[in-house]
Amino acid sequence: MRIVRSIPELRVALKAVRDSGQSIGFVPTMGFLHEGHASLIRQSTARCDTTVVSVFINPTQFGPGEDLARYPRDLERDQNLCLRLGVGTLFMPEPAEIYPTGFATSIEVGPMGDALCGQFRPGHFRGVATIVTKLFNLVQPDLAFFGQKDLQQTSIIRRVVKDLNLPVDILVAPTVREADGLALSSRNAYLSPKARQLALGISRGLFAAERRFQEGERDAGILAAMTRQELRGMDAIQYCEVVDPLTMDILSGAVGRPAALCVAVVLDGTRLIDNVLLSPTGEAAQFISHLESREG
Numbered sequence: 361m362r363i364v365r366s367i368p369e370l371r372v373a374l375k376a377v378r379d380s381g382q383s384i385g386f387v388p389t390m391g392f393l394h395e396g397h398a399s400l401i402r403q404s405t406a407r408c409d410t411t412v413v414s415v416f417i418n419p420t421q422f423g424p425g426e427d428l429a430r431y432p433r434d435l436e437r438d439q440n441l442c443l444r445l446g447v448g449t450l451f452m453p454e455p456a457e458i459y460p461t462g463f464a465t466s467i468e469v470g471p472m473g474d475a476l477c478g479q480f481r482p483g484h485f486r487g488v489a490t491i492v493t494k495l496f497n498l499v500q501p502d503l504a505f506f507g508q509k510d511l512q513q514t515s516i517i518r519r520v521v522k523d524l525n526l527p528v529d530i531l532v533a534p535t536v537r538e539a540d541g542l543a544l545s546s547r548n549a550y551l552s553p554k555a556r557q558l559a560l561g562i563s564r565g566l567f568a569a570e571r572r573f574q575e576g577e578r579d580a581g582i583l584a585a586m587t588r589q590e591l592r593g594m595d596a597i598q599y600c601e602v603v604d605p606l607t608m609d610i611l612s613g614a615v616g617r618p619a620a621l622c623v624a625v626v627l628d629g630t631r632l633i634d635n636v637l638l639s640p641t642g643e644a645a646q647f648i649s650h651l652e653s654r655e656g
């Protein structure tokens with residue numbers, strides 16, 4: 361595995377890979393890797409000749425007062441995991457490499473970036489779309505892998521890829537969870553034992569609504585209310601809504617097409633998000649995992 365910190369080094373290394381005709385899979389991350397990241401890396405190594413992982417805590421997607429300074433890091437553990445998983449190139453740039461003095465251009469993502477998480481994190485998705493596009497330009501992957509846990513992020517990335525004609529296919533992999541249901545997240549490291557216990561209400565509420573949906577309940581308001589019941593112990597419920605997973609539009613009334621039930625809460629100062637897919641015809645998981653977005 362090559363560990364690369366500079367852009368020129370990355371370009372040289374990947375040009376050689378591309379020239380040899382190998383396909384490139386790419387998994388962008390902010391590090392402190394866990395089994396959720398590992399599942400994306402495994403998908404990539406299974407489908408592509410070589411896999412590039414980036415570990416970069418992107419400052420422009422954090423707002424003032426958010427957790428940029430204390431975001432958990434363990435570069436040595438990340439390196440070891442990538443090595444074990446057969447990653448070909450690990451890209452770990454410093455912020456100044458990515459945002460040199462004078463950096464001024466960014467991607468406006470439109471209304472989808474103002475919905476759900478965007479309401480509480482103004483500018484977050486501009487930062488995400490800009491860094492992901494920059495990384496796509498640097499790595500020039502054939503396939504890029506994202507997690508369903510960050511559903512809004514995946515929808516925005518698909519939109520950017522389509523709108524800007526980026527030559528990459530986006531694959532979305534299911535959320536990896538702890539045995540008790542909690543969605544894996546680097547930010548779970550912030551949770552006290554008591555907060556971690558309370559956080560189980562998120563997946564409990566989502567799974568209860570998912571079960572009720574599978575039993576035939578179609579009313580978006582009833583399904584969201586069932587989930588909210590389990591969120592009562594949280595410090596804040598930022599949102600708990602049934603949405604169209606491609607546009608993030610909030611749905612009301614009967615759910616008649618693939619939808620997602622999405623939650624964001626704050627617990628002990630930590631923001632946690634999670635979601636489940638709801639598909640009237642049972643194909644939601646497939647729908648979300650295999651939708652490809654290259655100009656299509």
Ligand code: AMP
Binds near residue numbers: 396535
């Ligand atoms: P992050 O390091 O949090 O920016 O996440 C990097 C990638 O890993 C994103 O595509 C996330 O959606 C994905 N990811 C994070 N947590 C999980 C999880 N529990 N299961 C699957 N993918 C995840």
